[in-house]
Amino acid sequence: MHSVTVSTFLSASPDQVWNTIGDPGGISSWHPVVAESTLEDGMRKCTLANGAVLAEQVDEVDQANRSYTYRIVDGPLPVEGYTSTIKVLDADGGCCVEWTASFGVTDGPAEETVGMIKGVYDAGMEALRGSF
Numbered sequence: 698m699h700s701v702t703v704s705t706f707l708s709a710s711p712d713q714v715w716n717t718i719g720d721p722g723g724i725s726s727w728h729p730v731v732a733e734s735t736l737e738d739g740m741r742k743c744t745l746a747n748g749a750v751l752a753e754q755v756d757e758v759d760q761a762n763r764s765y766t767y768r769i770v771d772g773p774l775p776v777e778g779y780t781s782t783i784k785v786l787d788a789d790g791g792c793c794v795e796w797t798a799s800f801g802v803t804d805g806p807a808e809e810t811v812g813m814i815k816g817v818y819d820a821g822m823e824a825l826r827g828s829f
Contacts, residue, residue: 698778699807701815704795705822709829711792715763715785717828718794721755727828728821741767749773756780774814775804794825 707714717727722736724743733744741753751772758765764784769776779800786793796818802810 698799698801699811700797700799701811701818702795702797703815703818703822704793705826706788706791706793707825707829708791711763711785711787714792714794714825714829718783718785718825719758719760719763719765721758721765721767727824729824730817730820740770769800775802775810776800776814777803791829794822796821 718724720736721741722734724741725731725734730746731743732746733742735742736755739755741751741755743751743753745751749772751774752770753767753772754770755765755767762784763786764782766780766782768781769779777800779798781796781798783794783796786795798814798818800810800814
């Protein structure tokens with residue numbers, strides 16, 4: 698299994714940031730790589746800026762702890778067993794957003810797939826830093 702973890706500090710309150718990112722179906726409102734997103738019956742559909750479509754099962758939304766966990770069930774990525782969690786943590790003077798994933802790579806060099814996923818997560822964090 699491979700993993701990716703990215704995090705960033707924001708000088709906004711955890712609740713402010715969670716209000717922006719806490720709705721799994723609303724990821725397209727803040728993430729520049731996701732052109733469209735919907736959530737119906739726990740299934741999130743993300744259409745990426747390049748036209749690729751991901752189907753993701755949202756397994757848990759924990760409002761009290763400001764986190765949600767999802768897994769990819771269909772899409773073009775060469776991954777299997779992909780599970781990811783995004784959460785907002787309390788931090789002095791603001792909050793920390795942490796996004797983690799674990800997955801197996803099914804095709805091609807693992808470093809490329811890990812780098813691609815890290816790049817997507819980094820783009821989201823950069824967008825959040827620009828918003829808060």
